[in-house]
Amino acid sequence: MNLDLARWQFAVTTVYHFLFVPLTIGLSVLVASMQTVWFVTGDDRWLRMTKFWGKLFLINFAMGVVTGIVQEFQFGMNWSDYSRFVGDVFGAPLAIEGLLAFFLESTFLGLWIFGWDRLSRRVHLACIWLAAIGTVLSAYFILAANSWMQHPVGFAVNEATGRAELNDFAALLTNSTAVAAFGHTITACFVTAGMFLVAISAWNLARSRFPEVFRPSIRLGLWTVLVASLGVVLTGDVQARLMTRQQPMKMAAAEALWDTVAPASFSIFTIGTPDGTQELWSLRVPRLLSFLATGTWDGQVEGINQLQAQTVATFGPGLYTPDIAMTYWMFRLMIGFGLLAVLVSVIGLWLTRRRAGRFPAWFGTVALLGLVTPFAANSAGWIFTEMGRQPWVVFGVLQTADGVSPSVGWASVLTSLIVFTLLYGVLAVVEVVLLIRAVRAGPPPGEPVAGAEPAPVADPAPSY
Template sequence: MDVLDLSRWQFGITTVYHFLFVPLTIGLSVLVAGLQTAWHRTGDPKYLRLTKFWGRLFLINFAMGVVTGIVQEFQFGMNWSDYSRFVGDVFGAPLAMEGLMAFFLESTFLGLWIFGWEKLPPKVHLATIWLAAIGTNMSAYFILAANSWMQHPVGYRLNPDTGRAELTDIWAVLTNSTTLATFPHVLFGAFITAGAFVAGVSAWQLLRKRHVELFRTSARMAMAVTVVASVGVAASGHWQAQIMTEQQPMKMAAAEALWEDETSAGFSVFAVGDVENGRNHINLQIPYGLSLLATNTLDGKVEGINDIQARYEKLYGPGDYTPVVGLAYWSFRLMIGFGVLAALLALGGLWLTRRGRVPANPWFHRIAIAGIALPFLANSLGWIFTEMGRQPWTVYGIMRTAAAVSPGVDVAEVAITLVGFTLLYAVLAAIEVRLLLKFIKIGPEQEPEAPAQTAAPALSY
């Protein structure tokens, strides 16, 4: 491997690892705020116990997400200095806004929430967790705005003297159509992730018949959130697919292994392709499905890989503009498949726990525990598809990935840091799992019957 390949592997590993924590943090922040709101409105101690229990797990995950995200910031300078030099004026703006506005908001009010249980008035304390949750979601928006600019650059100009992209319209960057479609998709995906996590951990407690009424409540809440969020993911994903077809037709064509332009195109369920000759040997399809997904019509035209490649060669010059088709094709399908399974599992759980019931069969609990992994897999595959499907571009239509890598590093330096970061992240993963399991086994603390602001979640490890 050369520096480019190793740098891509390094950034890919750190990004996928970091994004394991992000959706869970986003979703749990809102669920914890919702549980504290329920306690504030009803005075029922069970909601206070659930708030503190899930609040501990949220704080552990939040801390790990912050630590793993810092590495990515440094990689822009270490591994991708030519990229940073070229687009820093544009790309840095939403990242700076995330750090100065959103991160300070969430971290400040999260601190007030942790230490303010007996010191702040109840309504003020409740407001702190909601403001922390809002800050968490704002952070996601600004980061997605930066990423969406790489997918669909707007609000900039190329300076012919410096050869750099310069920001001309920050509002255009923040309201990029790609951002407006991606943000709700990521947000709903985060709620599915948090819902599956809460439902799975609740199932673990119910399997052991611990705090049955308490965890039946949290399980049903989580499964209801998962079902509703699944509808949101499907709707926002449909919108996102239409925008992708318009802005990045090669990515959509690769996702469907569609080699030639086609009207009334079917959605591919299973295909065996011949990439070298640009055709499929086997392609099982749902009739009209792709045209409906990509254009909202049954007879819409969808461009194929071969035709787009020929057009791009005329537009951008000689080169291979096709991503890894097999990776794009299967990551797209597996993303959808794991998401559908998570939704079906939640729907089944709501049915089995209706009217005060708790499933007697341990198999459902075990499946729900295993189901925690489903949205994590769906989220990771979705980002792999999003980023790998954009190749060979770092900034679509403007800068190729090969031109973005740092010229001043060698293979040994990148290889050492790649191994170092991977091992470090493995250690952090072990710490994260150990802490989560420790507090899951401890379970919720007993609270006094009378509603009152009590001590903060215990964080002594």
């Protein structure tokens, strides 16, 4: 019971924290790009865009920091045996992330916030770019740590101490799993940030609010979603083949493939028996799984039963399969929500292909609903990645059951799980209220131009 509660708590805090991370990373670069355009062109619209989207970025950044701190404390609270075993390895990228990347990010972000009227335009622009670089570096070091859990490299187990010890830091940082995950994660971050721009801009344009600001914003967001989605597909293809080599059980579980087959089809939707071991009906794409897993249309994909037998022969008796239903559906939800985001971007680009003309109100609703898609895809992808690794916390080295804290009782874990869940619920409400207020306030007014007529005041936003 203690193990299950500890896993639930880490899942709740991780998924909640990961709602903010992709948006923060993507928005940091987009806001820096907006300010760069203003710096180069002097166009006042881009300055207003920078300040408006920058404010939303800061709200989201603050929430990400708060939830991230709590997440890291759990390594010592609920997973002390895990921390004791991998601390010499896992601690290195986390320390660099905290001491280098996060300080770089937060320091220059502070200078950017308070330096609008105190720093030169060139220095001020450099601050937001350094903050954006810090967010990207933070992502890489965190992914390097997580990728070591997926594909441990550059270490040796000290038999005397029973601990994993790092002996090749370069191997940890250049782990093929980390490199592939970084590309996939960063492109997903841009999809998330792009859809954020699209949804809020579409809502405002549907009400004819500040079109001079939100029309270029929505175009930037739509192109970001479309191009980044292509990057997600390409990097996901690389990840799938890498995963098949390094964690074949995860790929087999993603398809609920019980027996080895060649060629292997990909099921879009399957109805099976309650125990998940028999297929009753399935809608399939022939040979697609073979291509995803091996890069060839007739490649062989190993099945769960065969991989279970191989793992038992290597590590001894035990159940080495993840939750098949969870893994299967998270993989499809990740892909499905990602495709919906692409669809929204294509529709939006068609509707906004002309500069003139009234923006259709119905697309404002579609875009707001579409805002859910990248967040849902990110969460499903993260759950798939972590659940598909089970029962290992460090793949092939340490099982999850062996990493939980032995001295922390189930009552303590349950209490903290309830407290964190309720607290995060309150923080979610705070986040949404702050974002809504900022969106309803709109962008700051433009700089007055000598001899120009005063701009008409936009109609107030309708109340919710």
